[in-house]
Amino acid sequence: MRKFCRFLASKLRARKIRRRNRSLLGDIGLTLVLAFFGLFSLFPLIFTVVNAFKPLSEIFIIPPKMSVENPTLNNFFDLATIVESFQVPLSRYIFNTGMITCLGTLGTVLLGSMAAFPLAKYTFPGSKLMSNIIVYALMFNTSVTAIPNYLIMSKLALVDTYWAVILPAVGSTLGLYLMKNFMVQIPDEMLEAAKIDGAGEFKTYWSVVMPLCKPAWITLIILSFQQMWGTTGGVFIYTEELKPVTYVLQQMVSGGISRTGVSSAISLIMLMVPVTVFIFSQSKVIETMATSGVKG
Amino acid sequence: MKKNKEPLALTWKRHKSKYLMIAPFAIIFLVFTLIPIVVSIVLSFTSFNMVEAPHFNGLTNYINLLVRDDVFLIAVKNTLLFALITGPISYIMCFLFAWLINELPPIPRSIITLVFYAPSISGNAYMIWKLIFSSDTYGWANAWLLKLGFIKSRILWFETADYIMPILIIVQLWLSLGVSFLAFIAGLQNVDKSWYEAAAVEGVKNRWQELWYITLPSMKPQLMFGAVMQITSSLSVSQLSIDLAGFPSANYAGHTILTHLHDYGNIRYELGYACTIAVVLFFIMLLCNIIVQKLLRKLG
Numbered sequence: 001m002r003k004f005c006r007f008l009a010s011k012l013r014a015r016k017i018r019r020r021n022r023s024l025l026g027d028i029g030l031t032l033v034l035a036f037f038g039l040f041s042l043f044p045l046i047f048t049v050v051n052a053f054k055p056l057s058e059i060f061i062i063p064p065k066m067s068v069e070n071p072t073l074n075n076f077f078d079l080a081t082i083v084e085s086f087q088v089p090l091s092r093y094i095f096n097t098g099m100i101t102c103l104g105t106l107g108t109v110l111l112g113s114m115a116a117f118p119l120a121k122y123t124f125p126g127s128k129l130m131s132n133i134i135v136y137a138l139m140f141n142t143s144v145t146a147i148p149n150y151l152i153m154s155k156l157a158l159v160d161t162y163w164a165v166i167l168p169a170v171g172s173t174l175g176l177y178l179m180k181n182f183m184v185q186i187p188d189e190m191l192e193a194a195k196i197d198g199a200g201e202f203k204t205y206w207s208v209v210m211p212l213c214k215p216a217w218i219t220l221i222i223l224s225f226q227q228m229w230g231t232t233g234g235v236f237i238y239t240e241e242l243k244p245v246t247y248v249l250q251q252m253v254s255g256g257i258s259r260t261g262v263s264s265a266i267s268l269i270m271l272m273v274p275v276t277v278f279i280f281s282q283s284k285v286i287e288t289m290a291t292s293g294v295k296g
Numbered sequence: 297m298k299k300n301k302e303p304l305a306l307t308w309k310r311h312k313s314k315y316l317m318i319a320p321f322a323i324i325f326l327v328f329t330l331i332p333i334v335v336s337i338v339l340s341f342t343s344f345n346m347v348e349a350p351h352f353n354g355l356t357n358y359i360n361l362l363v364r365d366d367v368f369l370i371a372v373k374n375t376l377l378f379a380l381i382t383g384p385i386s387y388i389m390c391f392l393f394a395w396l397i398n399e400l401p402p403i404p405r406s407i408i409t410l411v412f413y414a415p416s417i418s419g420n421a422y423m424i425w426k427l428i429f430s431s432d433t434y435g436w437a438n439a440w441l442l443k444l445g446f447i448k449s450r451i452l453w454f455e456t457a458d459y460i461m462p463i464l465i466i467v468q469l470w471l472s473l474g475v476s477f478l479a480f481i482a483g484l485q486n487v488d489k490s491w492y493e494a495a496a497v498e499g500v501k502n503r504w505q506e507l508w509y510i511t512l513p514s515m516k517p518q519l520m521f522g523a524v525m526q527i528t529s530s531l532s533v534s535q536l537s538i539d540l541a542g543f544p545s546a547n548y549a550g551h552t553i554l555t556h557l558h559d560y561g562n563i564r565y566e567l568g569y570a571c572t573i574a575v576v577l578f579f580i581m582l583l584c585n586i587i588v589q590k591l592l593r594k595l596g
Contacts, residue, residue, distance in 0.1 A: 030399075034408065037393065037412075038408060114317045115318040118318055130318070139585035140581040140582060144578045149332050171324040171329050230420070235562060246419065249420070267418075292482070292521045
C-alpha cells in the first residue's frame, strides 16, 4: 500500500513537472469548450451517417432522430438501382474522376516540386521575383480568373477534356509554396556532397532532395487529391461521358425529403474516401505544415 | 532593367538547369493564372458577349458597376459582412482549437484533429445543413424548436432574408478548419519546449501568459500563412450560397460578389461586365491580404 502511495505521489509529481503553468479549472473549462465545438463539428456528419442507414419510415419521424432503430442498407441498394438507369454507366464517371485525380495529383507533385527545388536552394536572377509572385498568388482564388481561363481553354481546344480541370489545378501555387518551404530546411551540405559526386541539379533533385521530402509530397498528394476528388467539371466539361462522379452525385442530391436516405448514402461514400486517406497520412501532413509559414 | 547580351547568355549558361526545372510549372502558371488576370483586366474595359468580338467601352463597366448596379452593392455589402465575421472568427477558431488540441496526448490529439478537420474535406456533405434547416417540419431545427415550444409555426429558413446570412456564416465556420488549422497544429508542435521551461523560471504564471509571450511570437510565420488562407476563402464564398440559399436567393440576402460574377458570366454572358466584377474582387482580395500581413508583421 505504501509502495502504491509512493508510486502515485511520484506520478503526480511527474505530472506537475510536465504540466507547469496549468490550473485544474482552466483544464476543465478548455476541455468543455473543445467538447462543445467538437460536437458541433461532428453533429452534421453523424446526422449524415445515421440518415444513410435509416429506412424510409424512420426518415419521416418528427422530430428527426439522431439514432436509427432498424438500420438498413436499402438506401445503398436504391442508389445502385438509380445508377443502373443512367445512360452512362457509373464506372465511366468513376473512371473520369480517377483519371482527373491521378493526373492532377501527379502533375501538382512533379511540376511543383521540380520548380520548388531551385527556388528553395539557389539564388539566381529572377529567383526572388518568382518567390514573391508565388506568395502573392496565394492571396486570391482561381474563381476570379474563371472567365479568361475558359476563353484560353477554348483557344487551346482544351474545353471538354480532362485537361481543362487538371491544368489550372496544377498551376495553383499552394503546392509549390509548401514544397519550397519544406525544402529550405534541407541542409546545404547534402547538396554540396551530391555536387562533389558529380550530380547535376536535376540529379540532385531527383535522388537526394525528393527522398528527403517524402512528408511534403505526401501532403501535396493529399491536398491535391482532396481538391480533385471533389471537382464537378463545372462549365469546362459538358460531355456526359467525361463528367466526374461528383457531378452526377450532386444532381441526385437535389431530390427533396424522399431522397434524403439516398443522398445521405452518396455523401457518406464521397466522404469516406478523403477522410480515410487523411487518417493514414495525418502525421506526414502535420510535419509538412510545420514549415508552411510566411516569412516576415 | 535592361542588361547587355553577354551577362544574359552567361546567366543562362550558369543556371540553365534551374530555369529548365522551373519552366514546366512556370508555363502552366503563366497560361492559366497570370495571363487570365491580364486578360480579365483588359476585358473589364470592353463589352463582350462571346459571340461578337469585344469592343472597347472605356470605364462604362466600372461606372455601371459602382453607380448603377444596386445588386452589386448588396453583393459587396454581403461579401464584406460575411468576410468580416467568418474571416477573423474562423482564424481564431483555427488557432484556439489547434492550441487546445496541442495539450492532449498523441492519440486523442489525432482523433480530435480529424473531428475538426473532417468537415472541410467532406465534399458536398454540407448539403446536410439544407436538411437541418429545411423549411418543412421534417427539418431538424424546425422540428425541435416546435416541439420545445420556442416557435408556434415553422420557420422558412432559406426563404427568409434575415436568416440566410446567419446560416451561411454558421456553415462556413463549420467548413473553415482547413489547411490553416493543420498549419497551426504543426506550428505549435514545433515550438521549442525548453522555452516554456525557461519562461516558467522567468515568472510566467499561467497558460495565457505562456501563449502571449512564447507561443504566439514563435509561430508568427504560420499565423501569417493562416491569415492568407482564411481571408481568401472567406472572400470567395459562392457555391455554398448557391447550393443552400438557391440562386438568386430571397431578397438577394445570400448574394456575394462571386455569385454576382456567376450571374453575369455563366447566365447572362455579359463577359466584359463579369470581368469587371472579377477585377474588383481580385483587388479586394489582394488589398485585404496585404493590409492584414502588414498588421500582423507590426504586431510581432
